[in-house]
Amino acid sequence: MIFINGCSFSETQYNKNGIWKPxxxxxxxxxxxxxxxxxxxxxxNGQGKILDTTIEAIETYPFGEHSKIDLAIIQFSAVxxxxxxxxxxxxxxxxxxxNYQSLIHEEEYNLGDEDKVTDLLTHVDWLYYISTLCKIICxxxxxxxxxxxxxxxxxxxxxxPEMESDSTIxxxxxxxxxxNWWRFGEHGGMSEWGIERFGKDNAILxxxxxxxxxxxxxxxxxxxxxxxxxxIKI
Numbered sequence: 702m703i704f705i706n707g708c709s710f711s712e713t714q715y716n717k718n719g720i721w722k723p724x725x726x727x728x729x730x731x732x733x734x735x736x737x738x739x740x741x742x743x744x745x746n747g748q749g750k751i752l753d754t755t756i757e758a759i760e761t762y763p764f765g766e767h768s769k770i771d772l773a774i775i776q777f778s779a780v781x782x783x784x785x786x787x788x789x790x791x792x793x794x795x796x797x798x799x800n801y802q803s804l805i806h807e808e809e810y811n812l813g814d815e816d817k818v819t820d821l822l823t824h825v826d827w828l829y830y831i832s833t834l835c836k837i838i839c840x841x842x843x844x845x846x847x848x849x850x851x852x853x854x855x856x857x858x859x860x861x862p863e864m865e866s867d868s869t870i871x872x873x874x875x876x877x878x879x880x881n882w883w884r885f886g887e888h889g890g891m892s893e894w895g896i897e898r899f900g901k902d903n904a905i906l907x908x909x910x911x912x913x914x915x916x917x918x919x920x921x922x923x924x925x926x927x928x929x930x931x932x933i934k935i
Contacts, residue, residue: 702737703728704849704935706755707776708913710856710891711742720904722914724891724921731931732924736771746834747776750873756843769831772932773851774925776891780859781825782831797822799807818910821858821893827867830860841877852928854883855890857910864886883924892918 705711711725725737728736739762741754755775819825837853845850865871878884885894896906904916912920 702739702771703732703929704755704773704882705738705740705742705750705771705775705846706746706749706758706768707742708778708856709742709744710778711740711774711776713742716880721911722917724917724925727918727921728929732929735933742776743772745782748777748780748833749824751775751778752840752871755840759847759849761917770847770849773849774928775840775851775853776856777833777837777853777859778856780829782817783837795927819859820910821861824861827864827870830864830870831873833859834848834870834877837877838873841881850932851881852883853881854927857890857892858885858888859890860888876891883928885909891924893914894920 706723713729714721714723715726715729721817725738725740725742730742732738739758741758742838743750745756755773759770795804801884817823817825819829827835841851841853860870860874865874874891883888885897892905892910895912898904898919899913899915906913
């Protein structure tokens, strides 16, 4: 079995009429006939929800003798995103999206600036980054304890080098990053990789920040597939 989690960058678009085809659907095309693929990725997931839904799914899934997880692929999301700038708006937005599990991770969504999503240029207080890295390390330790092979990567860049001047962030990064992380450069993700390879106009959807189908297909073939071949025998 292959287990996937992340946000809209990894959410399946089958039966959803999406305007791009994600890397995870290319994986389904290649591997679904050889074994089960369990994709938990949902749009707007933050690190808290990714952590919770990963552990919940693995601990409650009725794994049989032939259903062990051969590889977990986790795409990490925004450190914080501005669903709303007050609690009432936050609850209203969550209710509209039926993304109820996000209610218990208010700290990632209820910001002073509505519609603000962290990226290379948009930052929040460093405490948010410390919280994200702690969640990532929790998930890393969980997989290692379960002896589940894993691959981690950022959907798009969240960490910038100046953050490493904070000794806590620097230490947490050193513990989080290991041989099971794929990064573009020091802290980049799939978006930065796609922009470097294809140029921004071809790599990012107009008036959006999601990578195009072109990027997802190349990312699957060039980055994801080599990891799969190490762990999946077909």
